[in-house]
Amino acid sequence: MSNHRERLGYLLKHAYLAYTALIEQVLAPYGIEGREFAVLLVFDDAVPLSQQEAARRLTIDRTTMVAFVDALESKRLVERRPDPADRRRNIVSLTDDGRRLLAEATTAADEAERRFLAPLGPDSTRFTADLARIIEAFEGH
Amino acid sequence: MSNHRERLGYLLKHAYLAYTALIEQVLAPYGIEGREFAVLLVFDDAVPLSQQEAARRLTIDRTTMVAFVDALESKRLVERRPDPADRRRNIVSLTDDGRRLLAEATTAADEAERRFLAPLGPDSTRFTADLARIIEAFEGH
DNA sequence: TATTGTTATACTCTATAACTATA
DNA sequence: TATAGTTATAGAGTATAACAATA
Numbered sequence: 001m002s003n004h005r006e007r008l009g010y011l012l013k014h015a016y017l018a019y020t021a022l023i024e025q026v027l028a029p030y031g032i033e034g035r036e037f038a039v040l041l042v043f044d045d046a047v048p049l050s051q052q053e054a055a056r057r058l059t060i061d062r063t064t065m066v067a068f069v070d071a072l073e074s075k076r077l078v079e080r081r082p083d084p085a086d087r088r089r090n091i092v093s094l095t096d097d098g099r100r101l102l103a104e105a106t107t108a109a110d111e112a113e114r115r116f117l118a119p120l121g122p123d124s125t126r127f128t129a130d131l132a133r134i135i136e137a138f139e140g141h
Numbered sequence: 142m143s144n145h146r147e148r149l150g151y152l153l154k155h156a157y158l159a160y161t162a163l164i165e166q167v168l169a170p171y172g173i174e175g176r177e178f179a180v181l182l183v184f185d186d187a188v189p190l191s192q193q194e195a196a197r198r199l200t201i202d203r204t205t206m207v208a209f210v211d212a213l214e215s216k217r218l219v220e221r222r223p224d225p226a227d228r229r230r231n232i233v234s235l236t237d238d239g240r241r242l243l244a245e246a247t248t249a250a251d252e253a254e255r256r257f258l259a260p261l262g263p264d265s266t267r268f269t270a271d272l273a274r275i276i277e278a279f280e281g282h
Numbered sequence: 283t284a285t286t287g288t289t290a291t292a293c294t295c296t297a298t299a300a301c302t303a304t305a
Numbered sequence: 306t307a308t309a310g311t312t313a314t315a316g317a318g319t320a321t322a323a324c325a326a327t328a
Binding site for chain 3: 083
Binding site for chain 2: 003004005006007008009010011012013014015016018019020022023034038041042057058059109113116117118119120127128130131132133134135136137138
């Protein structure tokens with residue numbers, strides 16, 4: 001009587017693992033990893049972000065963000081410059097190369113997400129909305 | 142224009158993190174962690190399992206399983222004994238304490254999952270089924 | 283004093299390789 | 306030889322503490 005495969009924890013974990021495996025494979029040709037893609041996305045913002053603000057949005061540590069920005073900067077995808085208004089902060093912005101790569105990677109990631117959700121048929125948007133609803137409810141503790 | 146919070150990867154990750162936080166909190170009074178709960182569940186099987194078979198079912202490494210069984214055995218929740226039919230193997234079975242604790246922890250975990258899915262309303266079973274469908278589709282590569 | 287970015291360090295989780303005892 | 310369990314070790318990934326520059 002093994003029911004561990006029906007437990008919600010198992011399902012959530014393995015859905016996430018499956019998604020991760022797919023997205024890493026799809027992004028590999030662009031020379032970035034899944035979490036680097038997420039960092040590029042958050043810095044591709046109308047209002048320029050400091051490293052710490054970006055880290056807060058992704059729920060990662062600010063020291064972890066240092067390593068991500070290091071990696072992306074060495075690939076010439078982002079640039080650091082001091083914020084003139086507060087020179088303790090770095091404003092991180094995408095380079096032209098970074099914007100180009102992000103556009104292509106986003107197309108590839110969208111296609112991968114479409115394939116990932118394909119088994120659900122036409123109402124896969126409902127599934128995505130359910131995930132958002134759960135997270136939103138949980139954020140209110 | 143930050144859309145990272147709408148990406149599927151963000152949603153899956155944070156839904157899993159929210160679930161994990163909830164289940165750890167709910168299981169803490171029983172002195173076990175979420176993954177120990179999963180290990181207890183898989184060993185609570187009609188047919189006795191070796192450590193390696195259990196590890197395969199949970200998709201964890203056999204060396205990782207050693208540590209889990211060590212921890213659960215030190216808590217007197219499971220027992221190792223050599224398989225008479227093949228003495229290289231350990232048959233791991235729940236003690237009476239282990240069965241009692243698993244029953245209580247399962248009730249608590251069920252209640253936590255109910256709360257976790259509550260924001261979805263009456264058709265939360267559809268969400269769970271969607272997760273299972275995605276995983277099943279992905280397992281076929 | 284407080285905060286941002288940074289570095290050094292430590293801790294958790296997991297996997298790889300090698301050992302043992304059995305087969 | 307091959308396999309189950311074990312141990313030692315190493316590699317990610319992440320977090321904590323301390324420091325420099327700036328506020």
